[in-house]
Amino acid sequence: MAGVYTVKQVNSYIKNMFKQDFLLNSVSVKGEVSNCKYHTSGHIYFTLKDSDAALSVIMFASQATKLTFRLKDGMSIVVSGRVDVFDAAGKYQLYANIVQQEGIGELYQKYEQLKQYYEDMGYFAKEYKRPIPAYVRRLGVVTSRTGAAVQDIINISLRRNPYIQIILYPAYVQGEYARASIVKGITALDKMGVDCIIVGRGGGSIEDLWAFNEPDVVEAVFNSSTPVISAVGHETDFTLTDFVADLRAPTPSAAAELAVCEYAAIENRLADYKRHLYHEIMYSLSGKRDYLERIRLRLEHLSPVNQVYDKRQRLIMIEDKMTIYMKNKLQYNRHKLLLLASKLDGMSPLKKLEQGYGYIEDAGHNRVISVKQVHENDDITIFMKDGSIRSKVEEVGKAWQKH
Numbered sequence: 001m002a003g004v005y006t007v008k009q010v011n012s013y014i015k016n017m018f019k020q021d022f023l024l025n026s027v028s029v030k031g032e033v034s035n036c037k038y039h040t041s042g043h044i045y046f047t048l049k050d051s052d053a054a055l056s057v058i059m060f061a062s063q064a065t066k067l068t069f070r071l072k073d074g075m076s077i078v079v080s081g082r083v084d085v086f087d088a089a090g091k092y093q094l095y096a097n098i099v100q101q102e103g104i105g106e107l108y109q110k111y112e113q114l115k116q117y118y119e120d121m122g123y124f125a126k127e128y129k130r131p132i133p134a135y136v137r138r139l140g141v142v143t144s145r146t147g148a149a150v151q152d153i154i155n156i157s158l159r160r161n162p163y164i165q166i167i168l169y170p171a172y173v174q175g176e177y178a179r180a181s182i183v184k185g186i187t188a189l190d191k192m193g194v195d196c197i198i199v200g201r202g203g204g205s206i207e208d209l210w211a212f213n214e215p216d217v218v219e220a221v222f223n224s225s226t227p228v229i230s231a232v233g234h235e236t237d238f239t240l241t242d243f244v245a246d247l248r249a250p251t252p253s254a255a256a257e258l259a260v261c262e263y264a265a266i267e268n269r270l271a272d273y274k275r276h277l278y279h280e281i282m283y284s285l286s287g288k289r290d291y292l293e294r295i296r297l298r299l300e301h302l303s304p305v306n307q308v309y310d311k312r313q314r315l316i317m318i319e320d321k322m323t324i325y326m327k328n329k330l331q332y333n334r335h336k337l338l339l340l341a342s343k344l345d346g347m348s349p350l351k352k353l354e355q356g357y358g359y360i361e362d363a364g365h366n367r368v369i370s371v372k373q374v375h376e377n378d379d380i381t382i383f384m385k386d387g388s389i390r391s392k393v394e395e396v397g398k399a400w401q402k403h
């Protein structure tokens with residue numbers, strides 16, 4: 001069909017027109033930085049805007065390395081480069097060669113003023129920060145119903161704890177109705193008595209995120225009796241709700257991780273506690289059992305019956321010892337007595353009498369062992385082995401004389 005072109009042909013034609021325009025090949029544009037992104041490749045992507053329009057800008061890594069400052073949202077800059085068409089997407093943009101800093105944009109300046117005001121008022125003080133409950137059962141979420149942020153929060157929350165109750169207040173997070181909608185959401189969830197509230201949305205430019213810098217939103221977060229986690233934008237985006245909230249999360253996904261405890265981890269911890277408690281109880285019972293056994297043995301040893309048995313055993317032992325001692329003593333004395341009897345027998349007068357000797361007594365029954373004890377005509381008695389002889393002394397000799 002004549003006059004019909006492909007998309008690539010149209011984009012290439014427009015790209016060629018841009019290249020032929022001398023002004024667009026070397027142009028300097030003044031505006032405010034918005035939605036600035038530093039890519040891992042080293043390229044910088046941002047939007048240059050003023051009060052009436054916006055222009056996409058890309059600065060390749062080869063040029064970005066020459067920058068002496070870091071681009072931030074709200075900066076007022078002058079970008080020099082060329083306007084060209086990215087024909088694969090049919091999108092024109094400014095390819096920056098030189099970026100010069102001019103000042104701070106009006107919106108960013110307003111943000112800094114509000115931040116300083118609330119900081120001076122003490123809204124960001126640590127003393128007002130409340131701890132996030134360790135075990136959140138009812139989680140309130142103030143965000144857009146259709147954004148990626150709510151899906152991330154729901155998916156991660158249910159993955160971490162399938163029993164958690166999530167109450168979503170669908171709010172406008174951008175535009176003229178966003179401020180009032182976010183305030184109503186925080187107030188409503190605070191009255192419902194949820195354990196924690198996540199307030200947030202996905203990333204965007206400073207204009208996109210401005211609702212979270214509004215004084216009404218800041219006041220609502222500060223006055224909430226329920227702990228609030230702010231999760232606005234990406235990790236590099238900061239709003240006033242981030243500073244006044246009880247906890248700031250770099251992303252909505254991270255907010256869910258911070259708010260919702262992991263149920264499996266709790267189960268594992270409880271299982272560990274159970275095992276530890278079981279071991280402690282068994283160890284304690286074993287110790288008490290040993291202690292009671294020692295007490296039982298001690299009481300058994302000290303019991304009256306056992307004492308009687310013990311004393312009886314001791315008496316039996318003493319009796320045995322005394323019996324042995326008496327036997328030994330008797331045997332010793334018997335032996336000694338035999339020795340003495342034998343000795344005494346050897347000295348016995350009767351023994352001498354049996355050998356033919358006699359025993360003499362005077363009239364007074366005194367033993368006569370010398371001639372000096374008797375006189376003539378004294379009566380004496382002579383004892384022999386088989387009897388006694390009474391006689392009278394006829395003569396007393398002084399010594400033994402042979403007749």
